Amino acid sequence: MRKKTLLTLIAMLSLHATAQTLPYQNPALTAEVRADDLLGRLTLEEKAKLMMDTSPAIARLGIPAFQWWNEALHGIGRNGFVTVFPITTMMAASWDDALLYQVFTAVSDEARAKNQEAKHSGKVSRYQGLSFWTPNINIYRDPRWGRGQETYGEDPYLTERMGLAVVNGLQGQSFDGKPSKERYAKLLACAKHFAVHSGPEWNRHTFDIQQLPERDLWETYLPAFKALVQKGKVAEVMCAYQRIDGQPCCGNARYERQILRDEWGFDGLITSDCGAIRDFLPGFHGVSADRPAAVAQAVESGTDLECGSEYRNLPEAVKRGDISEERINTSLRRLLVARFRLGDFDADSLVSWTKIPSSVIASKEHKQLALQMAREGTILLKNNGILPLKKENAKRIVVMGPNANDSIMMWGNYSGYATKTVTMLQGLRQKLGDVRYVQGCGLTRGEVYESRFDHMKAPLGNKGMQATYWNNTEMEGTPVNTVTITSPINLSNGGNTVFAPGVNLEQFSARYDGQFVADTDETLTLCVGADDKVRVMVNGDTLVNIWKVRQRIQEAAPQLEVKAGHHYRIQIDYVQEGGMAAMQFDICKKQTPTADEILAQVGDAETVVFVGGISPRVEGEEMKVSDPGFKGGDRTDINLPTVQRQILQLLHKAGKRVVFINCSGGAIALTEEAPLCDAIVQGWYGGERGGEAMAEILMGEVNPSGKLPITFYRSTDDLPDFLDYRMTGRTYRYFKGEVLYPFGYGLSYTSFEVGKPQYKNGVVTVNVKNTGKMDGTEVVQVYLRRTADTEGPLKTLRAYSRISVKAGQSQKVSIPLPRDQFEGWDAKSNSMRVVPGQYELMVGTSSADKDLKTIKVNMK
Structure with missing residues (x-):
């Protein structure tokens, strides 16, 4: 009896010990103390898992899963419906960091609400976490760079001011950088890409920047990073893809350890760009013989977190003696401290930010901020008196151009989905009534494609096409995700972007399914582009069959005769074998109007509002496009596409007054076009309410106040070699020639x-x-x-x-x-x-x- 009683007492004490709160579970302790305790309880294999961007749950210790990769370049990215603000260069053009702080306070509100929704669903997937890899504070040194649209321009000080506003807004700090009075951090912001990065896109996985003058490094490329580290207390810094003086940025001890840590006192975490550690291997930078050596170099140099999965090789690197477990602990401790500071391990009742309601997402107040930022970021470059337009002349005005009615263009890159987007055409029709619209041309070609994708219906009858994904190349087993796509399909894994949450970056397959409902008799074109395998079937007949392994992007454009009232089932099978992934599809009415036909459509109009420029479809991160003048997402020249120049010349010769709205993420050399136009307005990619803001400005309801955050050069010939990172001859600070429109320039009424x-x-x-x-x-x-x-x-x-x-x-x-x-x-x-x-x-x-x-x- 006595023995049984003793055993019962021991069991009770054991249960009590188990139920006790361990130090890392105690929210009353500091983040640092909790991190130190948890480190001692983890195995080496578990540590490696926690140092990758998709960090799994560790059930035995009650560690929740954590997603480090999230985007908020100009609003929450890649996570459903949100407020879509203007592209970054347009926000820089406001020169209003106080407004930018309000914008990113709104963004962080939406981020917290989105995260709570994901937690309540039972799973937090990529792009739903609390770590945001923004802002991009690289210097926009060359207008050919496709990702320049993501930056705050070419000037170090303007970039610093804007970058601090973003960090303070995201992390819940005051506008002047004072820490929040709240117990926990609101979000983790990230300054990227460290250091000295601004294109080209096509060679970033192999390129080596050599013999950069120290002056350029310290006076141009580093000041904004230093300010965000020391003044903004930014939580994360992302290292870039390329090499500097022979060493990859994510394996460069001088930049990561000496400059960031020792000289600037950075105590946050350093994350790699996505896939950057893989780039250490032969075939890319070639600085590491194998994967264990690569991950050892990355961590030893200072890269704490990997976007990718190479860090799974850390245990092998320790076993081989390439790196010590103690060094791994140093990096992982920074990641754990950051998570504890967010409240990631604690009950929602303790974290005030979790009380932000879902009603803030795409709210009226946030949409108003998007409108105000578009107003302030629009720049009047030329005006001979034609602006503002007069409403009484509405019947003599025609809206024209490839970007006039393109809502996707308005979003820019790295965007979320707007609940409603006002295009330039829609904005002007709100003010002028049903003004005529003539597309005239495409971005770079004379063909006019009028999309019919809005006639597509998914199998359940909803608008669009149903997309089903498998994480294998055979379309077998249980799909990992099924989503509905409501706009023309334009997907790629550029920048290591997945097609949908849960889908592999490589070696996956997809099926896109829908019914096309014809409302008239016509001949349509199936516009298809894909890499690697694709086949398109209409009512069971195979019209496209590109089924070869590891092909570069292939394009096809078969025609389809449709009859009014008939339904056509369209099925697209896509297989990604490896490397780049791309899938593009639209169903269009294709025409190539002649000059006479264009003038006939314009008719007796006196004024043409031509909305042209370029688009995120051709400029961006590591893209595959076949349009002339573009390479890998960058531009090979900065002129307006030839077909648009020809139409402007046609309109001018016909005596039309032209208001040219230039949509782009960066500078266009409008030297030839300026004399042909009565007014020129830089419209950028204006976000979900950009068309409304533009209409208000054109009608004089809002006086333009935007200023250029970049230089508009006269010609590509004025630019130094794109591969040369020296500042000589670049930006307003060093360019000695004659420019078209200078940095800081912008007219008013x-x-x-x-x-x-x-x-x-x-x-x-x-x-x-x-x-x-x-x-x-x-x-x-x-x-x-x-x-x-x-x-x-x-x-x-x-x-x-x-x-x-x-x-x-x-x-x-x-x-x-x-x-x-x-x-x-x-x-x-x-x-x-x-x-x-x-x-x-x-x-x-x-x-x-x-x-x-x-x-x-x-x-x-």
Whole structure:
């Protein structure tokens, strides 16, 4: 009896010990203490799993699964319906970091709400987590770079200001960077891509930047990163794909350990770009003989987290002696600390951010922010008096161009899905009534494709096509996901992007299924593009059969005769064997109008609003496109596509007044087009309400105030070699030629006069007068140049302020310019510091000399 009682007591004590809260489970302890405790309980294999972007649950320790990879470039990306804000360069063109902070506060609200929805569903998949790999603070050094649209322009200081607004908004900090009063971090932001990255896209997995001048490194490429680390306390930094001086950025101890950690004091985590550790292997950078050696080099150099799955080789690297488990602990500790700071291990009742309701997602208030940002980011480049348009002339106005009615173009790249998008055509019709629309041409070709995809119905009767995915190449077994696609199919794994949550990056298969319902007799074209295998069947007949292994992207365009009222079942089978994946499909009415036909469609219209430029379909990250003038997502020249130039010439010769709206993520050389147009407006990729904002500006309801965050050059011939990362001859800071439109430039419907500036006690003061007849907003810009520094920038932005001035009134503007803003490269000490001496202080409305007033300032 006594023995039985003793056994019962031991069992009870054991149960009590098991139920006790372990230190890592105790929310009262610091994140660091909890991380240290948990580290000691993990096996080496478990540690390796937790250091990859898809970190699995570890049930025995109660560790939840965690998704590190999420996107929020200009709104939540790749995660269903959200608010889609303007593309990043357009937000930079607002020069309004206070508004940008509001935008990313809204984005982080939507992110937390989306994450809660995923948790309640029982699974948090990729793009649903709390770690966001944004902002992209690389310097947009060359307009040919397809990913330049993701940045905040070509200037280090503007990039710093905008980048800090993004980080503070995402992480729940105050606008000036003070930590939140909340117990937990709102989100984890990430500064990318470290360091010295800005294209080209086509060779980024093998390219080596060599002999970059130290001045360019410290004065141009690194300042924004340093500011986000030290001022913004950014949680993550992402290393880039390419090499610098022979070593990959994600295996480069100088940048990751010496600069980030030792010199800047960064205590957050470093993540690789997706697939970057694989690039260490032969066939890419070739710096590592095999996978264990590659992962050892990455972690030893400082890359704590991998986007990919190469870190599964860490246990083997430890076994071989390539790296110690203690070094792995150092990296994993940073990841665990970040997760504890988010509240990832704790009950929702303790984390205030989990109370953000789903009603904030795509809310009216957030959509209003998207509209305001599109208003402020639109730039008036030329106006001979044709703008604003007059509503009474609506019947004599035609809207034209390949981008006029393209809602997907409006979203830019890395976007989510808008609940409603206002195109340029729709925006103008809201203001002018049912104005005529003539497409005229495609982006780069004379063919006009009118999509009929909206006539597709999925098997359950809903709009679109049903997409079913298998993580094998045989379409066998249980599908991993089934989704409905409601717009023309345009999918790729560029940037290591999956086709749908849960689908492999490589070696998967898909079936797209739907019924086309014809409403008229016509001949249509099935526009198909795919890599690797694809076949298209209509009512059981195979019209496309490209079934070869590892093909480069193949295109087909069979015709289909349809009859009104008939249904046509379209089935597309797609198999991805390896490498790049791409799947594109649309069903279109194809025409090639002649010049006479185009003019006949324009008719007696006096004014043509031509919405042209380019599109995220041809510029972006590591793309495969066959359009002339593009390579790998980059451009080979910066001219407007020839077919659009020809139509502008046609319209001009016919005596039409032309308002040209340029849609692009970067600069277009409009040198030939400028004389043909009465007005030019830079429309970028304006987000879900971009068309509405554009219409308000064209009609004069909103006075344009945007300023260029990049230089618009006159010709591709003015650009240095794209592969040359030296700043000589690049951007407004070093380019000595004549530009088309300078950095900081942007017109208004009114005019401003800037007086002579004064500088005293660390403050620039200047009088600004609105000399026109319309209230307006001006961006007062402050540039510096050290007089004796003949090797340095011609001028460099060091401060700015957006001010609103009523017509006929003046305003005195005070802009802080403390001593540390005079910091620059000192060749004598080989360092960044404030060099005593004389400086030229330039204040005005753009970076052009004619728009600036200059005074001399002596700095001790």
